[in-house]
Amino acid sequence: MSTIWQSLYLLVAKGLPTTILLTLALLGMGILLGFPIAFLQVYGYRPIRWFCRGYEQVFRGIPALVLILLFHSGLSRSFGILLPPFVSGLIALGLRSSAYQSQIFRGAIQSVSEGQMLAARSVGMSKLQAVWRIVLPQAFRLSIPPWTNEYSSVLKDTSLVSAIGVLELLKQTTLIFTRVQFIHGSRWILVILILAALIYWVLTYFGNAGLGFLENRMRIPGFEVKGQVER
């Protein structure tokens, strides 16, 4: 029994902070890159739109682990660029999240009905004013549900960087169960894995709850969301 408490402590103290930090950093990077890309894809000139579409296809189309290895080993083997594992993981998964998030934002912007834009222009707003004051506030609210999905996905993606030596929750889990197996037997591997799964579940649950709270605060009374953006 004390093994369980010990393991839980180790997971939370040594694995969890990195996982949380990575998740937040990835989501942040995803917004910072993804939103401009979405914006440009809806409102930009054709060559820019074409570039944004390409960006989205590339970073959504490559499996996360492949991206991570590309930035980690690929860069070092081919160009001699050595990035610390946390950084290569951050860049690879950050670019990936930005591609998914740009799709979310783009869908949300496009979901705002054209009539809103027409009405805004008809009272004399410039295109920029119309986008900023009328379209984006509505798009923001429409983004929240699919973004909650993105949060869950990114949280789970962080476990992939254990492959390149970042000590986050999953890696910590393997370190613990290896030891526990040698001392108490292999059945304990399952126990440790369940503990780790519980922690991931708690993170997902509270993250979703927080986002749900935000969604409620931003809710427009009586307004039903027509059509969600799928990942």
Place this chain on the structure above:
Amino acid sequence: MGPEQKHTLGETVLRVEGVHKTYGDNHVLRGVSLQMRRGETKVIIGPSGTGKSTLLRCINQLTIPDEGHVWLGDREITHPKEDINRARAQIGFVFQSFNLFTHLTALKNVRIAPMKVNGMGKVEATKLAMTELERVGLADKADAYPAELSGGQQQRVSIARALAMSPQLILFDEPTSALDPELIGEVLSVMVSLAKEGMTMLVVSHEMGFARAVADEIIFMEGGGILEQGPPEQLFRNPQHARTGEFLNKITELYGE
């Protein structure tokens, strides 16, 4: 009111000359011209697809015409160097589907353009917005969101929104077509008061009761052009074209007076 003038008509507010618009193979507007004097109310009727809505949108440049010119007062707003946003700020537009800003309350819907387009201060704009909401009979719904309002209420708020900019004229694009029958009345009565107060209004609608009550002129469009125009009673009793008479009879049957 009918053929008598309800008030003195003023200077020319709007002049539309030779507007053409083609979508793909469809030559929707074939050289339409009209003009509006201050205080006039004109109602455009015609079969669907004949370009009535397109015409309205070409006037405030929500749709750019392929050919033709539009003057607001003495400024040509179709001129490439003209600031179209400024022109639009002086032309009110009421949509068939209301298009209220869904994330803003009725009050904020009405005051946002005066504040952000005309630079009015918040206090002043709020007062103005409340005045306009009262004018359309919805002062008590100032803090309601569009989704909480009925269709008729939403349309009235959208009229208030247009009024708040003190436009030179207001374009109405089938303002009651999307409303349940019980709600049409409240919107029409607002429009009637506006007409009687001297607002310049160009309305696309089938509501003949409204037209006969306040229109100075009915414009009958068909096939992308104006077939006939004139005071309502003249068109009803003595149309120049048989087609006009047919059409008027049909919509009177369907929509009543």
Place this chain on the structure above:
Amino acid sequence: MKKTSVIILSLVLAIGAFTLAAFAETYKVASDTTWPPFEWADAEGNLLGFDLDVMRCIAMLQGFQIEISSYDWDIIFDDVGSGRMDIGASGATIKPERELKVDFSAPYWTSDQAILVRTVPDPENPGQFLPEINIVEALAGGYRIGAQLETTGAGWIEDQVIAKGFDASLNEYTLYPLAVLDLINGNVDAVIQDEPASVASATAEDAIMVAGVIKTNENFGFFVAEGDPKGLLALIDDGVEQLKDLGVYDNLIAAYMGTDLVKVEEAWRASIGLLESGDIVGFASQLAALANE
């Protein structure tokens, strides 16, 4: 005489350690810390094991600092080879294919492979166990063998069993403990792994035991980036020799090989302070003593 010189040497080193610590270079050590008794993490998250403590002692001797990171076995050669990590200390067998990516130190350990199988109760001796299948059956009787990816054990099965036409199949795992778990659950029938780890696994569980040992005489080496740009191999080899002379090496062996893991962990936590203050010899001897109590 030898004992006095050892004491004097330790004192000198202790003083030296304090002085050098301030100016020491820090090297990054990569290790797949899922492999007792060579490297693993204890219940508090401390990284210990034979390889790691040898490295720590060498660092103390040679006057540099080390930072140990837990790395996945699959990329450890790439990352040390490219120079992202300075030293690899992970029970790595010296193999020509690996020498293409990294440079190895002189061998510091010799190991064989062992085959783990499930047990069945011994009908004649209650409380004792027999192997479910013997080593010949395990390797040629049409059974499934598990191994960790990219280990010499996996390689041996591919080259010496499957390629030679013997009837067996190979399942590969990213982590050795997962292979053992599958053995217990019946998803594979045998697991091949270096002997010390196999013995450690078998000691922990009644459900498995060592069916036999394959003498492969593999040499373990520490490894560094190709070309050894920082000149570390000389320091490492020299360090190993010194540790052997000091008796530290033998004490570490006594502490880690064949002892109870929990005891070693307690012994390590009790003794590590000695190493940190520079008393390498004291650390090793106390570790060995406590681990074997």
